[in-house]
Amino acid sequence: GAVVSQHPSRVICKSGTSVKIECRSLDFQATTMFWYRQFPKQSLMLMATSNEGSKATYEQGVEKDKFLINHASLTLSTLTVTSAHPEDSSFYICSGTPGHGDEAFFGQGTRLTVV
Amino acid sequence: GDSVTQMEGPVTLSEEAFLTINCTYTATGYPSLFWYVQYPGEGLQLLLKATKADDKGSNKGFEATYRKETTSFHLEKGSVQVSDSAVYFCALSDNNAGKSTFGDGTTLTVKP
Numbered sequence: 001g002a003v004v005s006q007h008p009s010r011v012i013c014k015s016g017t018s019v020k021i022e023c024r025s026l027d028f029q030a031t032t033m034f035w036y037r038q039f040p041k042q043s044l045m046l047m048a049t050s051n052e053g054s055k056a057t058y059e060q061g062v063e064k065d066k067f068l069i070n071h072a073s074l075t076l077s078t079l080t081v082t083s084a085h086p087e088d089s090s091f092y093i094c095s096g097t098p099g100h101g102d103e104a105f106f107g108q109g110t111r112l113t114v115v
Numbered sequence: 116g117d118s119v120t121q122m123e124g125p126v127t128l129s130e131e132a133f134l135t136i137n138c139t140y141t142a143t144g145y146p147s148l149f150w151y152v153q154y155p156g157e158g159l160q161l162l163l164k165a166t167k168a169d170d171k172g173s174n175k176g177f178e179a180t181y182r183k184e185t186t187s188f189h190l191e192k193g194s195v196q197v198s199d200s201a202v203y204f205c206a207l208s209d210n211n212a213g214k215s216t217f218g219d220g221t222t223l224t225v226k227p
Contacts, residue, residue, distance in 0.1 A: 046214055097213040106151075
């Protein structure tokens with residue numbers, strides 16, 4: 001299957017700083033990428049949908065000014081957690097799909113810890 | 116909206132026992148259905164999938180059949196191993212939008 005690479009796999013940052021997470025599709029062009037958040041021992045919740053070259057669509061309750069998403073190319077989407085706080089600590093997972101009706105492929109996830 | 120309801124866990128089995136994890140869904144249209152596995156500290160791995168009614172997905176001894184009449188996609192394995200211990204997520208994909216909706220996950224622990 002197709003490969004989606006997510007980086008970094010783990011990051012620890014200080015409260016108030018910003019952290020960028022990258023999601024790359026290695027062997028296909030991802031016209032759409034999705035960002036999910038997983039709290040400990042809970043399921044994955046969709047945060048936002050990003051389409052290459054356009055603004056991301058955020059799910060209800062997700063602060064778009066706090067979680068900045070950029071999908072500048074067909075192989076790269078980034079999620080920047082701005083002014084991070086301890087409550088932002090979580091597991092973030094991205095997925096990419098080549099197009100409508102295609103299977104989504106998931107990255108390995110990023111565990112963010114804000115201290 | 117779309118939703119996935121998954122059997123609550125945790126589930127603890129002895130090695131070689133039979134496994135069933137129930138999953139039912141609600142969706143408009145004709146979604147694809149998936150089972151993912153997540154090992155401790157890792158991301159999601161696709162275990163199996165089915166894209167239309169009556170399809171059976173299978174992988175590594177696990178099976179699940181897409182039942183439209185009961186809106187179910189139950190995961191089964193005839194003989195579990197210790198290495199199967201993980202969290203299992205049932206999910207559906209909106210084939211038009213591409214986004215996935217996940218169940219709450221079921222933690223499986225297999226004891227020797």
